[in-house]
Amino acid sequence: MSHQKSTLGEFIIKNQSSFPYSSGELSSLLNALRLAAKVVNHEVNKAGLVDIFGDSGDVNVQGEHQQKLDVFANKTFIQSLKNRDIVCGIVSEENDEFITIEGQDKKSNGKYVVLMDPLDGSSNIDVNVSVGTIFSIFRRITPQGTPVEAKDFLQPGRKQVAAGYVVYGTSTMLVYTTGDGVNGFTLNPAIGSFYLSHPDMKFPKKGNIYSVNEGNYGHFPEPVKKYIKYCQQVEEDRPYSHRYIGSLVSDFHRNMIKGGIYLYPNSTVNKEGKLRLLYECNPIAFLTEQADGIATNGQQDIMDVIPTDIHERAAFYCGSSSMIKKLQEFIEN
Ligand SMILES: O=P(O)(O)OC[C@H]1O[C@](O)(COP(=O)(O)O)[C@@H](O)[C@@H]1O
Numbered sequence: 001m002s003h004q005k006s007t008l009g010e011f012i013i014k015n016q017s018s019f020p021y022s023s024g025e026l027s028s029l030l031n032a033l034r035l036a037a038k039v040v041n042h043e044v045n046k047a048g049l050v051d052i053f054g055d056s057g058d059v060n061v062q063g064e065h066q067q068k069l070d071v072f073a074n075k076t077f078i079q080s081l082k083n084r085d086i087v088c089g090i091v092s093e094e095n096d097e098f099i100t101i102e103g104q105d106k107k108s109n110g111k112y113v114v115l116m117d118p119l120d121g122s123s124n125i126d127v128n129v130s131v132g133t134i135f136s137i138f139r140r141i142t143p144q145g146t147p148v149e150a151k152d153f154l155q156p157g158r159k160q161v162a163a164g165y166v167v168y169g170t171s172t173m174l175v176y177t178t179g180d181g182v183n184g185f186t187l188n189p190a191i192g193s194f195y196l197s198h199p200d201m202k203f204p205k206k207g208n209i210y211s212v213n214e215g216n217y218g219h220f221p222e223p224v225k226k227y228i229k230y231c232q233q234v235e236e237d238r239p240y241s242h243r244y245i246g247s248l249v250s251d252f253h254r255n256m257i258k259g260g261i262y263l264y265p266n267s268t269v270n271k272e273g274k275l276r277l278l279y280e281c282n283p284i285a286f287l288t289e290q291a292d293g294i295a296t297n298g299q300q301d302i303m304d305v306i307p308t309d310i311h312e313r314a315a316f317y318c319g320s321s322s323m324i325k326k327l328q329e330f331i332e333n
Pocket residue numbers: 064093117119120121122123213246247248249274
């Protein structure tokens with residue numbers, strides 16, 4: 001009976017005190033994300049009935065065709081964050097430049113910046129496969145009331161104060177961390193509230209799932225090819241199962257629950273990798289480490305990378321610690 005579990009709102013308030021410099025603003029920010037997630041969830045659920053499928057006709061800074069749901073989700077999250085004088089700036093996958101948020105006094109008073117992928121897994125929207133939203137939150141570096149600058153966003157992942165995702169799947173879940181473990185909340189659509197359904201989520205140390213777009217195998221670096229062959233060998237507890245949804249959030253969520261490894265290498269086609277460091281890799285890496293997993297670009301922990309561009313890409317490997325360590329063995333040899 002969901003009503004016996006604590007709601008996300010209650011959980012946020014209850015855990016506010018465990019958050020350094022807690023003044024309630026981060027709680028309101030998380031609540032703004034919770035609200036926007038419900039609005040997007042409502043639209044996702046009736047996709048196919050309303051004009052939300054397909055291409056919006058615009059192309060984003062990544063050169064990708066923006067889907068109508070990308071645009072809707074982007075507007076919804078930006079609006080929800082703008083309505084509260086807590087956030088001074090936003091970076092979104094769907095906006096070329098960072099967005100400055102000013103109060104009525106025309107000053108940027110907010111304490112936090114948010115970096116987001118409003119709709120993750122866009123290629124799955126029209127085919128009714130689960131998609132998501134990813135967010136990363138930092139305290140600004142520049143003083144409150146002064147203009148927001150790029151350096152407020154170009155902080156290493158280790159400086160994140162919170163991160164999370166929403167997965168719009170068989171059920172809708174919001175999963176987040178503020179550096180004190182990972183907790184998952186399931187939306188009860190009848191009541192419209194998120195309830196704590198997955199407390200203290202942890203990656204199983206070892207899993208038997210590997211997630212990678214094998215169609216790109218020919219373009220992968222040799223060590224990654226060797227690791228994929230290792231996963232497929234008939235030996236010991238292998239072959240592992242290959243599972244790939246093509247939505248980072250959904251592949252990650254499954255692997256965190258069941259144990260597994262997700263790989264999106266750099267390759268001869270994506271020299272820098274495909275996934276975006278600031279609003280895909282860093283937030284997922286924060287959750288991974290808080291859930292006792294490992295997240296790396298093959299050379300170093302993702303959260304130690306010093307960003308130089310708001311839309312920069314990175315090779316990305318994350319998952320159960322023993323599986324990542326095995327991959328690192330192949331990379332080091
Ligand atoms: O189709 P590919 O090349 O395997 O890429 C799939 C990956 O790209 C993404 O769709 C990129 O995210 P967006 O949909 O937000 O652009 C990830 O969710 C997913 O893991």
